Amino acid sequence: MDSISLIFIFCVFCFSIANSSTLGINYVSPLLEIQERERAPSSVQLTAAYDVLNRLIPSHFSSFQFLIILKEYCGGEFCFNISNLPGSAQDGSPEIIISGTTAVDILSGLHWYLKYWCGAHISWSKTGGAQLASVPDPGSLPAVQDAGVVVKRPVPWSYYQNAVTSSYTFAWWDWERWEKEIDWMALQGINLPLAFTGQEAIWQKVFKNFNISTSSLDDFFGGPAFLAWSRMGNLHKWGGPLPQSWLDQQLILQKKILARMYELGMTPVLPAFSGNVPAALKHVFPSAKISRLGNWFTVNSDPRWCCTYLLDATDPLFVKIGKAFIEQQLKEYGRSSHIYNCDTFDENTPPVDDPEYISSLGATIFEGMQRADSDAVWLMQGWLFTYDPFWRPTQMKALLHSVPLGKLIVLDLYAEVKPIWATSKQFYGTPYIWKVTLLFFICASDVVFNVIKF
Known part of the structure; x- marks a missing residue:
């Protein structure tokens, strides 16, 4: 890809933000109930919220009082x-009380308040x-x-980023x-961000268990600025190796x-x-x-x-590796939010267009998640449907319908230019998030407004 193309992609995909509204929330309501039970205690959230206030505007730390309230206060x-x-x-003493259902x-x-009452x-x-x-001085804040x-939030989740942000923007943070x-x-109300940092250390431990x-x-991982594409199976080794430190x-x-x-x-x-695996796996498991x-x-x-390796979904190793990866993350982090991102064939064409193969791949990807986390939900970028003409209706349906309804959510990237929902009967019934990308010429960000629909 030439340098002009790289600059264009950087401008488009540096950041993604989402403010959502939704139809069909019932399909994900069981997960929302679990997340509600597992959310940090109110005391922890309040401490975290006050810490943000202190970092943002310490002169007004005593001007605000924060409270956590139940959703019932706002009609659920x-x-x-x-x-x-x-x-x-x-x-x-405090002048303004701000209460909310989460931090x-x-x-x-x-x-x-700072924006609409103080002009900040x-x-x-x-x-x-x-x-x-x-912002007026403490003691003079506008009522x-x-x-x-x-x-009220129109929907529970406000999504942020896409899979390449980690390399375009976060690599050296x-x-x-x-x-x-x-x-x-x-402060922007985002509560559904991608968290991709550090996954190579997880993979190192997982693959060690597979010899x-x-x-x-070193041949598998890309360098820090190229990890997004090595993670998605677009390339390998370029920019590496990664030091253990x-x-x-x-x-x-x-x-x-x-x-x-x-x-x-x-x-x-x-x-x-x-399904993206290191070349060494085929030597350790020659029959795979x-x-x-x-x-x-x-x-x-x-x-x-170039030319990365894909483990076939029908191979028993697929679910074993998928399960092991989620389990290792749960071991390292102690918990999850039960939502996992996985992008299959991102700017890579599948080796065959057989719907049964594609369906088995999707089902097996999800099985690997679910074996480790019975409450797992798969969040998938829909960029592959925009990018590659391979994905005709039959192939799209095979992938989208390979997972139980409510267990897969699609991000309709670039929807304001090339909306896939409009040409796929709204992703053939699969819940999806509609995204509008506002391109800033300074290449600072994508701003995306999302609608989860069914």
Whole structure:
């Protein structure tokens, strides 16, 4: 792929954000109930919310009071409420109460108040950062109407990122930068972010149990800026190898990222196994059904970097590896949110177009998740349907219908330009998230508004 194309893709896919509204929430309601039970205690979420406030505008730390409320307060929906605190604030006591069903809802309420009552603006550093000069001094904050302000989420989830953001944008981030980003997510109301950092360290441990040496994985993992594409089976080794110190550091970083997301009441999305395997696996398991995919824009089509290996879904190893990968993540992180991202044939054409093969692949991918997590839900980017004409109605149906209804959610990437829902009878009945990408010419971000539909 030439440099112009790379620049274009960077502009389009650097970030993805989603604010969702939905039809057919009933199909995912069992998962929502589980997530509600497993969400961090109110005391933990409140502490995390106050910490964000202190990092954002420490001069006003005492000006706000935060409360966690039950969804029943908002008719069973996620919401935030902004109200005035009776009495004078001249003594440094709180002036504004913001209550919400989670810490994210509270902080999105804080952002709402600062934006609409104080004229402030909170964005990424490249698009202005936190512009708070218009916020009045403590003791002089503007009051909201006497009845207060109640804002309900139209749907439970607001999705953020896509699978390539980790390489285009996050590759060199440390915890200080990640902390700023997670603060920004919470203030924007984002509660369904991808959490892909550190997965190579997980894979290293998983493949060790399948007798794949660490040195063999040097040929499998891409470099930090290319991991997104080695993870999706587009290339291998390019930009590598990865030092062990870097792998260890990324796993530590991921644990910090997940801990903070959970503290804020978020639902981080972990990766799952798609069938992409190191070349060494075919030597360790010579009878395994492993095929080599075609070239994906790799330098000179050089086999040192191109043409990755795919484990056939009918091979018994597939479910074993998929299960082991989820289990290792649960062991390392202690928990999950039960939503896993997996993108099969992302900008890679399947070796055959037989619907039965495609259906078996989808079913086996999900089986690997479900064997390790009985409550698993598969979140899949729909970019493959946009990118590759291979995906005709029969092939699409085979993949989309390979998983029980409500256990697969599709992200309709690039929907405002090339909406797949419109040409696929709304993904043939599969719940999906509709995304609008607003391209900023400074290449800072994608802004995406999502609608989960059925």
